Amino acid sequence: MGSNNSIICTGYSRLPDGMAGKNLYGVFGVGFEIDPQTDKIMYTSSTFITDVCTDFLNTIFEGHCIADGINEQVKTFESRYFGLGKKAIxxxxxxxxxxxxxYASTKSS
Incomplete structure (x- = not known):
């Protein structure tokens, strides 16, 4: 984590009522730190309240080449996460x- 050449790509979605994070943030955020040379995800961060949930996301995405897409990782997350806000996450x-x-479209230009 924290490479001088890495890039950060973030995404957000509204949280449903009943999630603790909604009172703090209103939205759910995910950030991927990516090595632009290899397109591999180096680290995943999120606005989960608990570190265990952010660490869980990181284990699914860390080392994955994001240029190959994320469908399998999203399926893995959805099949293993049992909490509120699965769709928003x-x-x-x-x-x-x-x-x-x-970013990738500008990189190849």
Whole structure:
């Protein structure tokens, strides 16, 4: 984490009522730190209240080449996460991926 050459792609989604994070943030955020040379995700951060949930996301995404897409990782998350806001969290992940796609389109220009 914290490479001088890394990039950050973030995504956000509204949280549903009943989630503790909604009172603090209003939205759920996911950030991918990516090595632009390899397109591998170096670290994943989120606005989960508990570190265990952020660490859980990190274990799913760390080391994955984001250029290969994220469908399998999202499926893994959705099949293993049992808490409120699953849809909102998945949307934030997809939003971060879309930000990567925007970056990638400028990188190849």
């Amino acid at each position: 998945s949307m934030a992940i997809k939003d971060a991926y879309n930000q990567y796609l925007i």
